[in-house]
Amino acid sequence: MRTQVAIIGGGPSGLLLSQLLHRKGIDTVVLERKTRDYVLGRIRAGILETGFVNLMREAGVADRMDKECFVHDGTVISHGDTQFTIDFKDLTDTSVVVYGQTEVTRDLYDAREAMDGTVIFNAENVQIHGADSDAPHVTYTTDGDEHRIDCDFVAGCDGFHGVSRQTIPLTVRREYEKLYPFGWLGILSETPPVHDELIYSCSSRGFALCSMRNENLSRYYIQCSLSDSPDDWSDDAFWQELKRRIPSEYADKLVTGPSIEKSIAPLRSFVTEPMRWGRLFLCGDAAHIVPPTGAKGLNTAASDIHYLYNGLIQHYLDGDDTGIDTYSEKALARIWKAERFSWWMTNLLHRFPDQSEFDLKMQAADIAFLRDNRAAQTVLAQNYVGLPY
Numbered sequence: 001m002r003t004q005v006a007i008i009g010g011g012p013s014g015l016l017l018s019q020l021l022h023r024k025g026i027d028t029v030v031l032e033r034k035t036r037d038y039v040l041g042r043i044r045a046g047i048l049e050t051g052f053v054n055l056m057r058e059a060g061v062a063d064r065m066d067k068e069c070f071v072h073d074g075t076v077i078s079h080g081d082t083q084f085t086i087d088f089k090d091l092t093d094t095s096v097v098v099y100g101q102t103e104v105t106r107d108l109y110d111a112r113e114a115m116d117g118t119v120i121f122n123a124e125n126v127q128i129h130g131a132d133s134d135a136p137h138v139t140y141t142t143d144g145d146e147h148r149i150d151c152d153f154v155a156g157c158d159g160f161h162g163v164s165r166q167t168i169p170l171t172v173r174r175e176y177e178k179l180y181p182f183g184w185l186g187i188l189s190e191t192p193p194v195h196d197e198l199i200y201s202c203s204s205r206g207f208a209l210c211s212m213r214n215e216n217l218s219r220y221y222i223q224c225s226l227s228d229s230p231d232d233w234s235d236d237a238f239w240q241e242l243k244r245r246i247p248s249e250y251a252d253k254l255v256t257g258p259s260i261e262k263s264i265a266p267l268r269s270f271v272t273e274p275m276r277w278g279r280l281f282l283c284g285d286a287a288h289i290v291p292p293t294g295a296k297g298l299n300t301a302a303s304d305i306h307y308l309y310n311g312l313i314q315h316y317l318d319g320d321d322t323g324i325d326t327y328s329e330k331a332l333a334r335i336w337k338a339e340r341f342s343w344w345m346t347n348l349l350h351r352f353p354d355q356s357e358f359d360l361k362m363q364a365a366d367i368a369f370l371r372d373n374r375a376a377q378t379v380l381a382q383n384y385v386g387l388p389y
């Protein structure tokens with residue numbers, strides 16, 4: 001088989017790139033290790049920046065999102081029993097939207113199918129060959145049969161555990177990582193959200209987040225120990241702990257119910273440099289991870305796709321390689337700022353096992369400054385709604 005761009009990974013990054021390029025007449029093949037149902041079963045991000053929304057519109061897959069998403073003009077931050085709102089709209093004239101990653105991925109799969117885009121599921125043992133040559137190719141197996149795709153470029157959109165990053169030699173690749181000493185226990189429940197905005201809560205018992213997907217689907221998280229397993233937490237124990245960590249005004253009216261999904265995500269900051277090696281380009285979680293506190297994971301994946309998509313259009317339609325030659329530099333400049341923001345939000349709102357009394361006072365002062373200072377709120381809002389591409 002031959003294609004112009006071989007895309008490894010059929011998550012949101014790979015599908016969005018494939019859909020955008022197809023609409024410009026650029027041929028792609030997406031290789032996905034799992035099944036479509038498996039990918040759609042992963043409950044992950046839910047807050048989309050305007051840049052992401054605009055890319056979905058450009059990809060022609062925004063109809064359902066535009067109808068069903070919820071626009072959020074602000075968010076609540078609480079510390080103990082005090083709380084305040086960061087008004088994104090007032091501070092930046094921009095909002096974010098709530099629309100689940102599952103829905104984004106479903107819309108992209110439907111669009112790929114409607115356009116007869118090639119997505120190969122259950123692609124095992126994917127390997128990238130000759131990425132540093134002028135003629136790369138990718139091999140993979142399905143049902144025990146080996147296949148080969150010759151291509152001009154390879155887009156590595158295969159997430160943190162994928163093969164693409166590992167293809168870049170260690171002599172070229174440099175990795176930066178920070179692991180946090182806790183995780184997030186998250187549940188999804190078919191209950192109305194406790195509030196119409198997200199609530200980020202810093203409490204003496206640890207962090208909690210009240211989020212949502214729609215009017216009758218709520219997503220709640222509590223900071224937990226890395227040694228915990230979801231089975232250690234009954235639904236009842238989760239709800240009780242959540243209520244202890246959020247202001248009583250919300251705890252009193254929280255509607256609880258059975259969880260329909262429960263999982264623990266460890267928190268990690270990670271960046272690999274460079275994001276290009278020869279004809280291989282890394283995008284999304286394949287190149288970087290953020291702790292979810294700033295809602296940046298999916299949104300940083302989208303900004304990578306924006307830079308790569310535009311670089312590839314320039315290459316194919318104008319014969320100009322400037323975009324692909326500056327891809328890594330441009331993508332990383334934005335990524336590092338999102339990394340800083342996510343790290344800062346995580347430090348601001350979580351309890352760390354080694355925090356001293358002094359550290360706790362610093363954290364309280366930081367939050368009080370944010371509550372009372374419009375400039376500090378503006379900085380948070382600018383980062384949360386997304387820095388410009």
Ligand SMILES: Cc1cc2nc3c(=O)[nH]c(=O)nc-3n(C[C@H](O)[C@H](O)[C@H](O)COP(=O)(O)OP(=O)(O)OC[C@H]3O[C@@H](n4cnc5c(N)ncnc54)[C@H](O)[C@@H]3O)c2cc1C
Binds near residue numbers: 039126265
């Ligand atoms: C548990 C969890 C919770 C999260 N919660 C949030 C959140 O609340 N907010 C937020 O902003 N972000 C969140 N994120 C991050 C966000 O989901 C990711 O940033 C986003 O999924 C990145 O998209 P991606 O397409 O780059 O990678 P992925 O979504 O990881 O997709 C990569 C795809 O590549 C496939 N693949 C992997 N290896 C291979 C291979 N060798 N060959 C072929 N295919 C392969 C995988 O099966 C997968 O479908 C969360 C992430 C996790 C893991």
